[in-house]
Amino acid sequence: MYISDETIEKFIKEDIPYLDLTSCILNIAEQKGKIRFVCREEAVICGTEEVIRIFKKFDVTPVNFVQSGTKVGSNTVIIEGEGDSEKLHMVWKVSMNILEYACGIATRTWRLIEKARVMNPNIQVVTTRKGFPGTKELSIKAVVCGGGFPHRLGLSESVLIFPQHIAFLGGVENLLKAMDSIKAKACENKVIVEVERVEEAIKVCEAGADGVQVDKMKSEELHEAVKILRNINPNLVILAAGGINISNVEDYAKTGVNAIVTSAVYFGKPVDIGTEMEKVT
Numbered sequence: 001m002y003i004s005d006e007t008i009e010k011f012i013k014e015d016i017p018y019l020d021l022t023s024c025i026l027n028i029a030e031q032k033g034k035i036r037f038v039c040r041e042e043a044v045i046c047g048t049e050e051v052i053r054i055f056k057k058f059d060v061t062p063v064n065f066v067q068s069g070t071k072v073g074s075n076t077v078i079i080e081g082e083g084d085s086e087k088l089h090m091v092w093k094v095s096m097n098i099l100e101y102a103c104g105i106a107t108r109t110w111r112l113i114e115k116a117r118v119m120n121p122n123i124q125v126v127t128t129r130k131g132f133p134g135t136k137e138l139s140i141k142a143v144v145c146g147g148g149f150p151h152r153l154g155l156s157e158s159v160l161i162f163p164q165h166i167a168f169l170g171g172v173e174n175l176l177k178a179m180d181s182i183k184a185k186a187c188e189n190k191v192i193v194e195v196e197r198v199e200e201a202i203k204v205c206e207a208g209a210d211g212v213q214v215d216k217m218k219s220e221e222l223h224e225a226v227k228i229l230r231n232i233n234p235n236l237v238i239l240a241a242g243g244i245n246i247s248n249v250e251d252y253a254k255t256g257v258n259a260i261v262t263s264a265v266y267f268g269k270p271v272d273i274g275t276e277m278e279k280v281t
């Protein structure tokens with residue numbers, strides 16, 4: 001996963017506009033020391049490679065680290081570094097923030113997939129574009145480390161027709177009439193249409209759409225809808241979206257959809273990462 005230097009620099013500049021004033025006042029800036037980040041709970045690790053890049057910008061030498069995507073138990077040391085005291089304090093909080101939030105997203109993704117695949121071993125969990133602005137690169141990396149994939153990285157890469165688009169076409173019937181033309185224009189892409197009712201899904205399927213994204217439908221109703229749609233087109237891509245999280249993902253996974261579309265992994269408690277420092281003589 002590519003995280004730009006611009007993003008790394010932005011993370012650093014937010015926390016360190018100039019210097020570590022406290023280390024300077026205490027006159028400890030040039031003392032040698034070691035920093036250690038400890039994951040205090042079971043988690044999927046993400047962000048250690050970015051922390052190493054931050055270390056190097058401050059001449060902090062990485063000693064060892066756990067690669068992103070690794071599952072660890074509680075009280076696991078995930079990264080260590082050595083350097084001047086002032087530099088250790090400068091990398092401390094920005095590194096901890098990256099680790100706590102990225103590991104949180106990765107761990108929630110992993111747990112969601114684990115529950116979903118109890119019911120459907122072939123199902124995928126994909127994430128929406130609803131991450132907090134400015135965090136996309138790291139958030140997507142965390143999702144992938146947890147075993148998921150992005151639903152859409154941006155508007156330019158896929159064709160997903162929402163009701164908000166259909167409003168400008170003059171209604172669903174006009175969309176259905178234009179389906180062949182739409183598919184011809186997007187011949188290298190699947191054409192997916194978001195629907196909220198079974199009747200809409202059937203019409204869209206019969207018109208030749210490559211897939212449907214079913215939004216906010218109860219899992220029991222969706223289960224029946226999947227049966228109907230598969231009879232019309234066994235190869236139809238069916239996505240379940242809208243309010244799906246760790247508490248109900250199993251219900252949606254057993255409906256037979258291809259993938260769960262969710263924003264839930266972006267929001268929640270960060271993983272508990274502790275930081276230890278010691279003087280090295």
